[in-house]
Amino acid sequence: MNSCEHKSRGLLWHWPFKNISAIFLVIICILSSAPQALARPIVANISPRSVDITHDFDGRDVLLYGARTDVGRIIVVLRGPRKDYVVRKKERVGGLWINNQSAVFRNVDSFYTIASTHNLSEIDNNALLTHLQIGNTDQLIIRASGPLTTEQEELFRKAFINERVNSQLYSPDVRPISFLVETLFDTTLRFPRNIERGWYTAEVYLFNNGQLSAMQSTPIEVRKKGFEAFMFDFAHNHAPLYGIVCVLIALLSGWLASTLFGRGK
Amino acid sequence: MTIYLPIAELPINILLLLGLGALGGILAGMFGIGGGFLLTPLLIFLGIPAAVAVATSTNQIIASSVSGFLAHWHRNSVDIKMGLFLLIGGLVGAVIGVALFTILESIGQIDLVISLIYIVFLGFIGLLMAIESGRTIWRNRNGSSAISSPVKKGRMKKFRELPLPFQTHFPRSELTVSAILPIATGVIAGMLVSLMGIGGGFIMIPAMIYILGMPTGVVVGTSLFQIIFITSLVTVLHAVNTYSVDMVLAVILIIGGVFGAQIGTAIGLRLPAEKLRWMLALIVLAVCVNLALGLLLEPENLYSVTELEE
Numbered sequence: 399m400n401s402c403e404h405k406s407r408g409l410l411w412h413w414p415f416k417n418i419s420a421i422f423l424v425i426i427c428i429l430s431s432a433p434q435a436l437a438r439p440i441v442a443n444i445s446p447r448s449v450d451i452t453h454d455f456d457g458r459d460v461l462l463y464g465a466r467t468d469v470g471r472i473i474v475v476l477r478g479p480r481k482d483y484v485v486r487k488k489e490r491v492g493g494l495w496i497n498n499q500s501a502v503f504r505n506v507d508s509f510y511t512i513a514s515t516h517n518l519s520e521i522d523n524n525a526l527l528t529h530l531q532i533g534n535t536d537q538l539i540i541r542a543s544g545p546l547t548t549e550q551e552e553l554f555r556k557a558f559i560n561e562r563v564n565s566q567l568y569s570p571d572v573r574p575i576s577f578l579v580e581t582l583f584d585t586t587l588r589f590p591r592n593i594e595r596g597w598y599t600a601e602v603y604l605f606n607n608g609q610l611s612a613m614q615s616t617p618i619e620v621r622k623k624g625f626e627a628f629m630f631d632f633a634h635n636h637a638p639l640y641g642i643v644c645v646l647i648a649l650l651s652g653w654l655a656s657t658l659f660g661r662g663k
Numbered sequence: 664m665t666i667y668l669p670i671a672e673l674p675i676n677i678l679l680l681l682g683l684g685a686l687g688g689i690l691a692g693m694f695g696i697g698g699g700f701l702l703t704p705l706l707i708f709l710g711i712p713a714a715v716a717v718a719t720s721t722n723q724i725i726a727s728s729v730s731g732f733l734a735h736w737h738r739n740s741v742d743i744k745m746g747l748f749l750l751i752g753g754l755v756g757a758v759i760g761v762a763l764f765t766i767l768e769s770i771g772q773i774d775l776v777i778s779l780i781y782i783v784f785l786g787f788i789g790l791l792m793a794i795e796s797g798r799t800i801w802r803n804r805n806g807s808s809a810i811s812s813p814v815k816k817g818r819m820k821k822f823r824e825l826p827l828p829f830q831t832h833f834p835r836s837e838l839t840v841s842a843i844l845p846i847a848t849g850v851i852a853g854m855l856v857s858l859m860g861i862g863g864g865f866i867m868i869p870a871m872i873y874i875l876g877m878p879t880g881v882v883v884g885t886s887l888f889q890i891i892f893i894t895s896l897v898t899v900l901h902a903v904n905t906y907s908v909d910m911v912l913a914v915i916l917i918i919g920g921v922f923g924a925q926i927g928t929a930i931g932l933r934l935p936a937e938k939l940r941w942m943l944a945l946i947v948l949a950v951c952v953n954l955a956l957g958l959l960l961e962p963e964n965l966y967s968v969t970e971l972e973e
Binding site: 453454455481482483484485486487488489490493494495496497500502508554557558560561562625626629630633634637638640641642643644645647648649651652653655656659 | 666667669670722723725726727728729730733734771772774775891895898899900901902903906908910911913914917918921924925958959960961962965966967968969970971
């Protein structure tokens with residue numbers, strides 16, 4: 399379901415080449431033949447295109463690289479599966495600290511990291527950046543549903559972003575984008591060790607004079623692999639059978655233990 | 664040595680978990696109790712989500728109950744008929760308990776309720792045991808040879824004398840009581856199994872002795888008999904309703920528990936009974952105080968974030 403939502407949301411087109419030399423080659427061909435007729439002002443690819451979570455998974459860097467044929471400032475955003483969250487606040491009730499007030503945030507990126515060639519303020523079009531949901535983590539617009547005052551909502555929003563930053567799922571720093579030559583750029587973004595599985599998107603924006611002149615979105619899948627994936631899927635997709643297997647294992651090992659050690663109390 | 668727990672979704676040291684399982688097993692061996700009441704809070708202290716801790720402890724208890732039950736079965740100290748009546752109530756209680764658990768989890772109060780129930784029960788039982796065993800130790804030290812803690816069976820006799828229907832005879836216990844009493848006892852125990860991740864032996868056993876008036880020789884075996892079925896049902900219900908049974912965690916705890924039980928039995932045979940009860944009382948009270956502080960002291964972070972499942 400996630401992948402469908404993803405596709406309808408932002409996938410413009412795919413760059414079909416998987417390695418950097420192919421890109422170089424294509425760009426050289428294009429530039430030498432007809433530079434004025436170039437249809438796409440910015441192209442990019444990401445490597446790897448999928449990330450596997452295994453038992454010793456400790457986070458993973460992904461390399462995003464591409465070329466621009468137009469002047470402008472580049473912003474790269476890597477963000478991932480939209481989810482609904484509830485933020486609860488503990489308050490003192492009758493001497494006990496218990497969850498009391500809460501706010502629900504719907505359809506929020508569970509993961510967010512950003513890289514840029516320039517300081518974000520230099521783009522000089524806040525309305526556009528807000529619309530595209532681009533910014534420092536503390537500028538992200540996340541709306542709560544529920545009967546809250548603006549002040550309360552702001553506190554819950556901050557608490558949510560704080561929690562994301564603390565668990566390394568939102569990165570508060572804007573990472574740099576480096577240029578190999580005037581037209582070729584690359585940047586490294588990181589999936590932390592606690593990344594959730596699902597479909598993520600790498601979005602590349604080219605801004606010129608405060609206007610968006612090009613955009614490309616590339617999907618990247620994070621998936622569990624091996625035994626962990628098997629157990630997780632088993633528990634979620636065949637819950638009754640999984641429960642019964644758990645019970646059988648316990649029954650059997652209890653019987654085994656009493657046979658082996660002959661608990662003759 | 665870390666292992667990634669697929670359902671709890673976090674990496675954790677495998678030796679720590681084996682040790683925890685062994686600790687539960689040692690307690691089981693020493694005191695003849697399941698140890699679930701200590702295992703669940705300790706798993707939560709390690710950072711395992713409360714729901715996973717409760718559901719997985721329940722799964723682990725099945726194994727230790729089977730071993731214990733088999734030992735009693737060979738000695739013919741199980742009242743199967745009484746066990747079946749307790750079981751009927753227990754199954755109903757377990758279903759109610761899991762439904763409650765799911766509701767409480769969705770409104771964000773499951774951690775609070777689990778803590779509160781633990782504090783009340785552990786505090787009550789810990790104090791009773793501390794007073795009783797302390798008195799016995801004191802008396803023994805003063806040279807008095809009074810028989811320690813005679814079972815006051817008569818105290819709750821009025822429950823059995825209530826004019827309730829469905830009077831039933833239980834040959835193994837040489838007892839005739841209304842079937843409603845064991846069923847009601849089972850309902851309460853079953854609810855506690857689902858909410859607390861324990862076998863419920865420490866509630867069932869006093870209830871069977873004082874309320875039902877069963878002979879002490881058959882209560883442990885009979886309680887283990889019905890605990891096997893209740894914990895099996897609750898494990899499956901948790902697996903289906905909350906997806907919170909972690910098979911990997913359960914297997915590690917079971918392995919630790921099997922070896923711990925051997926150690927515990929050996930220790931238990933060497934120490935006098937009232938000293939054992941006194942130690943257990945202190946452990947129970949320590950867990951109780953720790954849980955209470957968690958509710959009473961201001962937490963470092965007031966906010967918590969939970970993903971909403973559709």
